Amino acid sequence: MMHEFIPATDADRQAMLDAIGAASIEELFVGIPDEIKARFESLDLPALTELETRQQLQALASENANPDQYVSFMGGGLYDHDVPSAVGHMLMRQEFLTCYTPYQAELSQGTLTWMFEFQSMVCELTGMEVANSSMYDGASALAEALLMAERVTKKKRFAIAKSINPAHRQVLNTFQWAREYEFIEIPFDPQTGQLDRAAVKQAAQESLAGLIVQSPNFTGVIEELSGLKDMIGDAFLVVSANPMSLGLLAPPGQFGADIVVCEGQALGHAPNFGGPMLGMFATQKQYIRQMPGRLAGQTVDKEGKTGYVMTLQAREQHIRRAKATSNICTNQALLALGTTIYLSLIGKHGLRQQGELNAQKAHYLSRELNAAGIETKFNGPFLNEFVIQVSDPQATKEKLVSKGFLVLGADTLQLCGIDDGLLLTVTEKRTRAELDQLVSALKEA
Amino acid sequence: MSTIFEKSVPGRIGYRLPEADVPTEPIESLIPDALLRKEAPNLPESSQIEVVRHYTKLSKMNYGVEDGFYPLGSCTMKYNPKINEDMARLAGFADAHAWQGEELSQGSLHLMYDLGEMLRQTAGMDAITLQPAAGSQGEMVGMMLIRKALEKRGELGKRTKIILPDSAHGTNPASAMICGFEVMETKSNKNGKVDLEAFRANVDDTVAGFMLTNPNTLGLFEEDILEITQIIHDAGGYCYMDGANLNAILGHARPGDMGFDIVHYNLHKTFSTPHGGGGPGSGPVSVVAELAPYLPVPVAVKHDDGTYGLDFDRPDSIGKMQAFHGSFGMLIRAYTYIRMLGSDGLKSVSDHAVLHANYIKERLKDTFNLPYDETCMHEVVFSGRGAVEGAHMTDIAKRLLDYGIHPSSIYFPLIVPEAMMIEPTETVSKEELDEFIDALKAIVKEGKQDVNVLLEAPHTTPVRRLDDVKAAKELILRA
Numbered sequence: 031m032m033h034e035f036i037p038a039t040d041a042d043r044q045a046m047l048d049a050i051g052a053a054s055i056e057e058l059f060v061g062i063p064d065e066i067k068a069r070f071e072s073l074d075l076p077a078l079t080e081l082e083t084r085q086q087l088q089a090l091a092s093e094n095a096n097p098d099q100y101v102s103f104m105g106g107g108l109y110d111h112d113v114p115s116a117v118g119h120m121l122m123r124q125e126f127l128t129c130y131t132p133y134q135a136e137l138s139q140g141t142l143t144w145m146f147e148f149q150s151m152v153c154e155l156t157g158m159e160v161a162n163s164s165m166y167d168g169a170s171a172l173a174e175a176l177l178m179a180e181r182v183t184k185k186k187r188f189a190i191a192k193s194i195n196p197a198h199r200q201v202l203n204t205f206q207w208a209r210e211y212e213f214i215e216i217p218f219d220p221q222t223g224q225l226d227r228a229a230v231k232q233a234a235q236e237s238l239a240g241l242i243v244q245s246p247n248f249t250g251v252i253e254e255l256s257g258l259k260d261m262i263g264d265a266f267l268v269v270s271a272n273p274m275s276l277g278l279l280a281p282p283g284q285f286g287a288d289i290v291v292c293e294g295q296a297l298g299h300a301p302n303f304g305g306p307m308l309g310m311f312a313t314q315k316q317y318i319r320q321m322p323g324r325l326a327g328q329t330v331d332k333e334g335k336t337g338y339v340m341t342l343q344a345r346e347q348h349i350r351r352a353k354a355t356s357n358i359c360t361n362q363a364l365l366a367l368g369t370t371i372y373l374s375l376i377g378k379h380g381l382r383q384q385g386e387l388n389a390q391k392a393h394y395l396s397r398e399l400n401a402a403g404i405e406t407k408f409n410g411p412f413l414n415e416f417v418i419q420v421s422d423p424q425a426t427k428e429k430l431v432s433k434g435f436l437v438l439g440a441d442t443l444q445l446c447g448i449d450d451g452l453l454l455t456v457t458e459k460r461t462r463a464e465l466d467q468l469v470s471a472l473k474e475a
Numbered sequence: 476m477s478t479i480f481e482k483s484v485p486g487r488i489g490y491r492l493p494e495a496d497v498p499t500e501p502i503e504s505l506i507p508d509a510l511l512r513k514e515a516p517n518l519p520e521s522s523q524i525e526v527v528r529h530y531t532k533l534s535k536m537n538y539g540v541e542d543g544f545y546p547l548g549s550c551t552m553k554y555n556p557k558i559n560e561d562m563a564r565l566a567g568f569a570d571a572h573a574w575q576g577e578e579l580s581q582g583s584l585h586l587m588y589d590l591g592e593m594l595r596q597t598a599g600m601d602a603i604t605l606q607p608a609a610g611s612q613g614e615m616v617g618m619m620l621i622r623k624a625l626e627k628r629g630e631l632g633k634r635t636k637i638i639l640p641d642s643a644h645g646t647n648p649a650s651a652m653i654c655g656f657e658v659m660e661t662k663s664n665k666n667g668k669v670d671l672e673a674f675r676a677n678v679d680d681t682v683a684g685f686m687l688t689n690p691n692t693l694g695l696f697e698e699d700i701l702e703i704t705q706i707i708h709d710a711g712g713y714c715y716m717d718g719a720n721l722n723a724i725l726g727h728a729r730p731g732d733m734g735f736d737i738v739h740y741n742l743h744k745t746f747s748t749p750h751g752g753g754g755p756g757s758g759p760v761s762v763v764a765e766l767a768p769y770l771p772v773p774v775a776v777k778h779d780d781g782t783y784g785l786d787f788d789r790p791d792s793i794g795k796m797q798a799f800h801g802s803f804g805m806l807i808r809a810y811t812y813i814r815m816l817g818s819d820g821l822k823s824v825s826d827h828a829v830l831h832a833n834y835i836k837e838r839l840k841d842t843f844n845l846p847y848d849e850t851c852m853h854e855v856v857f858s859g860r861g862a863v864e865g866a867h868m869t870d871i872a873k874r875l876l877d878y879g880i881h882p883s884s885i886y887f888p889l890i891v892p893e894a895m896m897i898e899p900t901e902t903v904s905k906e907e908l909d910e911f912i913d914a915l916k917a918i919v920k921e922g923k924q925d926v927n928v929l930l931e932a933p934h935t936t937p938v939r940r941l942d943d944v945k946a947a948k949e950l951i952l953r954a
Contacts, residue, residue, distance in 0.1 A: 033820050035554055036827050037904035046834040046905065052850075055826045058833055060850055061696035062728050069732035073596050077817030080558055087811060091567030093582030095575055104572045107798060114490045116523055118564075120530045125537035128555050130547055131753035133884075136936040137876055139476060140537035141752040144530070147478050150953040154516035160952050164754070166608035169798035177653070197798040204771075204794030208619050208654050252510050278502070280512050293798070302563075303583045304573025304799025306608070306755035318950070324753065329946035336476070337938040341946040347611070347649035348887075352658040357611045357649035364751030367530075374479050374526045375489030378518040383492050386502055393505050394497035411506045431576070438574055462496040 033077070095436070101464045102436040105415050105455025106248065107168065107195045108304055109296040111274065111384075112459055117298045117371050126367055131324075135339045136331075141363065142338035145326035148370045155276040155373075155381075156290040157283025158312035162323030164366035165309030165358065168293025169201040172270055174311065174322045174356060175289040176205060176240065179266035181320050181355070185239035187212040189262075191225055193247035194270060196445030202242070216241075217447075223251035223408030223417070230261050240266035240289075245282070246275060248446055250415030250453065251408050259286030273297055273310060275413050277381025278389065289313045298372025299365060308365040319345060322356030384458065388414035392456040395465045402473050407451045417443065417451040418472070426452060429475040435468055476536065476937070479529050480954040483519040489526045536937045537752070538881050544907045546835075548854045548884035548896025549644070549692060551722045551744035556815070559747060559808035568807055573799035577784045583803065584783035587775035590810040591759070597821070598718070598738045599731025600761035604770040606801040610719065613739030613758030614650035614686075616771060617715045619793040620737060620762060621684045622654050623769040624713065627791070634683040634712065640669050642692045642888040644717060656683055663890055667693040667847040669703055678710045688717040689733065690724070692888040692896070693847055694832060694854035704734025713737065713766075721745040722900065723829060723853035726822020736763045742802075746809035757805035771796050827901035828853040831908060835897055838912045842919055846891050853900075859885075859893035863922035866929045868893040871918055873940065874932035878914040 032039070038046075043055070052058055059067075078086065102110050121127060125140060132138030132145075145163040152161035165171040172194075180186055190202065192215050206213055214233045217226045225243060233241070241262050245253035252275075259267045266289060269282035273292040282290045294308030295301070313321050319342065327341030347354040376384060392414040396406050399418060407417040420426045423440035430437055438453050456465070503511070521529070538545070545552035563569070571583055587605055595603040607613040618637070625631045637651040641660045648658040661677050664670035668691065685707045690696045697703065704714045716735040722745045730738040742748045742757040750756075762770065772792045773785035785800070816824065829852050836845065836855040843857035859868035872882035872895070884896040899908060922929040933939065 031819075033816065033823060035556065035816070035820075036823055036901050038827050038830070038901075042905040043830065046830055050830075050833045050837050052833070055830055058829045058850055059727055061690070061698055061852065062724070063698055063701065065701060066728050066732050069599075070726075070728060071596075071599070072726065073593060073818040073821070075593065075813070075818045077820045078814045080815065083558065083811055083814045084562070086814060087562040087807070088565060090582040090586050091565035093585060094567040094571050095579035097566050097570040100579075102572065104574060106574065108573055110570070110572070114523075116489070116527055120527065120534075122560065123531070123534040124539040124541040125534035126530075126539075126752055127560075127749045128540035128552075129537050129752050130545070130550050130552060130750045134538075134872070134876065134882055135941050136873065136933050136938055137538040137881065138536075138752075139937050140533035140535065143476055143478060143533050143536070146952070147480065147954065150478075150480065151516075151518060153953050154518060166612060166754075167798055170608065170612070170796070195798065197795065200772075200795040201798065204619070204796060207794065208622060210655070252506065254510070256509065276512070277516060278512060279506070279510055281516070300569040301572050302569055303571040303580070303803040304801075305797065306757075306802040306804055307798065318952075325952060327946035327949075328951035329942045329949075331939040331941050333939055335938055337941045339941045339943055339946045341943070341950070341952075346645075348645035350649075351645045352648035352652040354645070354649040354652075357615055357646050357653050358609070361754045362608075362751075363753035363755075364749070365755060367752065370479075371526060371530055374519045374521055374529070375523060376518075377488050377490070377520050378483075378515050379520075380488060380490060380492065381518065382512070382515060387492055387495055389502065389505055390495045390499045391497055393500065411510060413506070431579075436572065436575055436579075439576065442574065458492060465497065 100434055100436045103454045103468065104436050104438050106438050106442055106453055107197060107293055108301050109457060110301060110459060111296055111457050113298055113300060114375050116375060117368050120371050121364055121368050126364065132340060139337060142326045144367050144370050146328060146338050148366045149326065151370060151373050152310050152312050155273055155281065156312040157281025158290050159315040160318050161312035162321060162325055164361040165311050165323055166362060167307035167309045168270065168291060169198040171291040171309030171311045172198050173201055173205045175268045175291050176202065178289065178320050178322065179240035179268065182317060183239045183265065185237060186210060187236055187238050188240050188242060189214045189216050189230060189233035189238055190242040191216045191244060191247065192446055193218045193249055194242060194244040195248045196442055222410035223249045224410045225253055230258065234262045238262060238265035240268050242268045244270040246272055246413050246415065249408055249417045250412040251410035252279060252412060255282055255285035275385055278385030294369045297369040299368055306362060306365055308362045308369060320355060322358060324361050385413065387458045388456060391460055391465065392416065395456055398469045399472065402469050404472055414457065415453060415455045417448065417453050419450055420452055421450060423452045426475045430471055433471045435471060478954050479519045479521060482525060482529060483521060485520055487520045487522045489521050489523040543879055544903055544911050545881040546883045546897045546899050546911065547881060548898040549719055551898060551900055553747055553900040554902040555747050555749040556812060559811050562811045563804045563807045581783055584775055586810055587806060588777050588783050590806055591775055593813050594740055594759055595761045598761050599729030600738060601764040602767035602770060603759055603761040604774060605759045605806055606771045606796050607758035607760055608797055608802055609754065609756035610739055610741045610758040611646040611650060612796060613760045614646055615653060616760050616796055617737040617739060618651050618654035618656065620766050620769045621713045623793050624766055625683055634681055636681045637684050637686060638677055638682060639686040642890050643686060644688065644719065647686045647717060667695050668697050671699055675706060678706055680710060682710050682712040684713040684715055686715045686717060688719055690720045690852040693856045694851040695847060696852055700733045719744060720853060723825055725825040727825055736766060742805050742809040747812040748805045748808040755802050755805060757802040769793050824901045831899040831903060834908060835899060835912060839915060842916050854896055854898035856891055857895045858891050859895055862919055863926060863929060865926040866922050868895050870929040870932060874918045874929050875914060876933040877935045880911055880914055
């Protein structure tokens with residue numbers, strides 16, 4: 031039987047078998063021992079047509095919450111921002127979508143050029159000197175930051191803010207175990223929600239490889255990064271930032287960060303149930319040879335024409351094998367391209383407007399909630415996420431869901447040690463009417 | 476080609492935001508001035524059409540699977556069905572938040588569970604995680620599983636060695652090293668397979684595990700695999716299979732039946748999710764029952780009442796590898812692909828991948844040196860040594876660009892001098908195969924007449940050969 035993905039006809043098969051001198055395709059599998067073949071059990075799955083497959087997938091997608099029936103106030107590292115149509119359309123161009131890693135530079139100038147642009151934009155946003163062309167997600171980028179700090183400082187002790195995204199913390203915990211790291215947890219101030227600086231000072235006496243901070247942190251509070259680098263000396267200041275905020279907020283590079291990582295999903299990508307995501311990674315030039323990940327560099331061709339190549343590959347696994355700076359092979363190219371296009375569209379001043387619009391809406395919601403007697407848990411500055419104080423967060427959450435509002439479960443904040451709060455996230459997509467409805471719903475809850 | 480930065484004109488915009496529909500306050504009254512950015516980041520200023528044209532232009536300087544034959548060995552550059560893209564963008568999937576709760580995520584979880592079962596059974600294993608973001612992260616998970624198992628056995632300090640063949644992918648030793656293991660290479664024999672004698676001598680009671688790609692990176696099935704995995708098991712170690720070459724054995728053989736304890740899949744190779752210029756990938760990992768408790772959290776499960784969920788309650792788990800549940804968008808594409816092929820179709824994939832590779836091997840073995848002359852699986856490795864006096868494999872590859880064909884992988888595996896690794900996949904037609912074969916023959920012929928045609932190649936691409944040394948010396952890494 032023919033299949034639309036496989037062009038060979040009976041005549042083609044026969045012609046190829048004749049050229050090979052084999053009687054059947056089965057004969058070509060002679061290398062597999064009979065004992066192994068005899069154990070084979072088939073999956074026993076029918077082949078569906080495209081029509082049947084589409085119907086099946088549509089049915090599955092409809093088993094999820096219908097996005098038209100809910101208003102989302104969920105964030106916590108995965109955001110519901112507007113994505114300009116041009117982003118998706120450009121990513122569908124097969125020359126971007128289906129090509130491989132740009133090993134053949136002459137036929138990959140499209141990819142190599144946007145990688146160079148992406149690196150430039152990450153540097154601009156973070157205020158850092160060099161950036162790679164992406165990593166798997168914000169959490170694994172953070173883990174790579176720890177590995178890099180260990181390589182440079184030759185130390186294994188890290189001070190980690192308790193207020194970083196708990197899902198990122200869980201990934202770091204995996205590496206803590208595998209690399210035998212010691213973690214010192216830095217609490218947050220119960221009033222402001224900001225890092226407890228006295229605890230940082232104390233931890234700094236312990237000979238650290240690095241201090242890991244997130245800003246805005248998981249509770250939405252913007253950290254005071256100024257002065258932290260001085261407190262920790264030679265240890266690495268690693269900042270995990272929400273890149274959407276970096277048009278409005280001062281870049282971490284300005285405060286002496288040694289590594290800045292971001293989860294880039296907020297810049298041009300749908301939530302996609304949490305993946306694929308986009309890790310961004312930037313550092314200072316002096317550490318470039320210790321940096322993980324792919325890098326595009328500018329050069330010229332033999333006729334003097336400007337072009338781009340992958341460079342400093344001697345750091346990478348396919349050259350250095352066991353001595354590589356990281357085991358990662360590819361990156362999140364297509365998402366990095368989407369973010370490059372998103373940032374080109376929103377432009378130099380648009381990202382700040384985006385930050386301001388998000389902040390205005392979130393602060394309006396917080397004022398309205400306060401006026402309705404619902405307290406915000408922290409008084410530190412925030413951008414578009416904040417925690418409200420509720421006595422039974424899980425019950426409140428469920429009531430909100432029954433009224434058509436989606437908010438994060440209480441369990442995520444509990445991982446940061448907050449068991450009387452709900453995290454609310456407001457993006458530019460939320461209208462004033464929706465914000466007002468949420469206030470009413472919370473008043474009744 | 477100029478960058479988008481060079482095309483920037485102050486004042487232009489490519490996207491507008493709505494006016495605030497809420498009462499606003501001065502931004503400095505909401506966020507302290509010291510925390511605000513003083514100077515706008517230097518992002519481009521372009522109108523929408525300029526941005527679209529710029530990236531359309533860039534795309535035309537690339538070569539995709541839809542442009543033509545893409546026989547890049549070890550990467551499985553097969554056709555990426557269009558329906559995959561549409562299914563991944565269904566609003567119910569694309570707009571779902573990872574933390575919206577099991578009740579509101581039944582479709583995603585159902586798909587994850589079913590895909591997991593299909594992949595698990597395809598490899599003949601007992602349990603699976605879909606979380607790893609790519610093959611290399613799958614390898615890291617595999618190494619961590621071994622580490623955890625040894626820890627449970629109280630042998631972590633004693634078993635420190637991961638053995639792998641000299642033909643292994645570079646990610647293998649790098650992944651083992653990050654997880655704290657020492658790496659020992661074992662040599663290949665004259666047939667390009669694991670040398671059993673040397674291998675046996677390398678195995679002792681310090682072995683933690685063994686990593687192997689099977690069929691191996693030469694496209695040859697390791698015929699001694701049952702003995703190899705037995706030797707490792709007898710010594711108390713674990714066997715890891717790099718699943719990069721699964722496209723060769725679907726419907727014919729399962730890693731679980733070969734004695735492997737851990738297998739990773741590359742959904743972007745075998746199961747048709749697009750490569751995207753180098754990601755996103757997806758690298759699920761399946762394991763035997765003994766290692767199942769250690770898989771990363773959460774694991775997609777089916778409850779007794781027929782609903783689906785995420786199991787976080789796994790006290791012996793190595794932990795999380797990704798913030799959320801892996802490359803879900805890629806899982807949708809792979810699921811779509813498997814449903815359209817069914818089990819017979821999957822077998823047909825490998826049938827034709829292997830048929831095509833052997834056809835190329837037969838038709839080119841008089842043109843290039845074939846270091847291992849036996850029936851191959853889904854890819855064939857030639858040596859370019861001596862094909863054209865005065866030219867290297869890279870020159871032949873660059874000349875292929877002028878014929879409008881993407882070159883094969885070159886200089887890998889490392890054990891073949893001047894290697895050229897050709898993987899045609901099942902989705903190529905016989906006419907395209909013949910064109911490719913004729914092109915390579917023509918290149919060798921013209922190279923023998925005038926080697927400079929090869930040394931100067933490519934002649935027709937957007938740029939000519941680029942100066943790698945200058946790039947590494949000057950390190951211009953941003954606009």
